[in-house]
Amino acid sequence: DRVDNIVSGYDFFDRYEKTDQALDHRSHAHGTACAGLIAAVGNNDIGVTGVTWHCKVMPLRTGGWRADGTQVWTTQADRATAFRWTADKGADVLNNSWTWGASPSPVFHSAIVDVTREGGIGRAGKGCVVLFCAGNDSGPLPYPNRYPEVIAIGAADHNDHRAWYSNHGPELDLVAPSSWHKTDQEWVSTKGSGALWT
Numbered sequence: 001d002r003v004d005n006i007v008s009g010y011d012f013f014d015r016y017e018k019t020d021q022a023l024d025h026r027s028h029a030h031g032t033a034c035a036g037l038i039a040a041v042g043n044n045d046i047g048v049t050g051v052t053w054h055c056k057v058m059p060l061r062t063g064g065w066r067a068d069g070t071q072v073w074t075t076q077a078d079r080a081t082a083f084r085w086t087a088d089k090g091a092d093v094l095n096n097s098w099t100w101g102a103s104p105s106p107v108f109h110s111a112i113v114d115v116t117r118e119g120g121i122g123r124a125g126k127g128c129v130v131l132f133c134a135g136n137d138s139g140p141l142p143y144p145n146r147y148p149e150v151i152a153i154g155a156a157d158h159n160d161h162r163a164w165y166s167n168h169g170p171e172l173d174l175v176a177p178s179s180w181h182k183t184d185q186e187w188v189s190t191k192g193s194g195a196l197w198t
Helices: 012-016 025-039 076-088 106-116 184-189
Strands: 063-065 071-073 093-096 129-133 150-156 172-177
Touching: 012 076, 076 093, 076 106, 106 129
Parallel strands: 093 129, 129 150, 150 172
Antiparallel strands: 063 071
């Protein structure tokens, strides 16, 4: 349902992560689910329909999980390179479902500035739109959400209230549906009503 809308991306993580420890590839499904919500082809009697099913998705990977449950990331410099690479390859919107915490990173922030500023490398000089999830710690917004160039997106539940787990703060720009906020029993009895299918 997404195959016609995928363009070549790059796996910065596998290039970086050179260990003998196996990776848990089941944990990589989050980006696939997001791609479906965004760009699953519509009106084709297959699966679901993305909110903008004519757009293209350029997959990029900068982190992952090892089979033992530890999370590993590329360096901030590698992530900065990934952002510049993506903008240079023609991406207009950079959608990110990761954060890192309370400390700023000048190296990574410089890449955000490079791809968002007018006259920079994003969208033929118009600047890319950069979106980041707020994170799921029910606390203050982490970086990179605090940078003014970033659109920080929190989670709302099925009643249009902030989801209990979503981070929050003055830098939060908008919230979007994410959680049906029901028990496992309600999930079964309602057949997933209120959830985002992808």
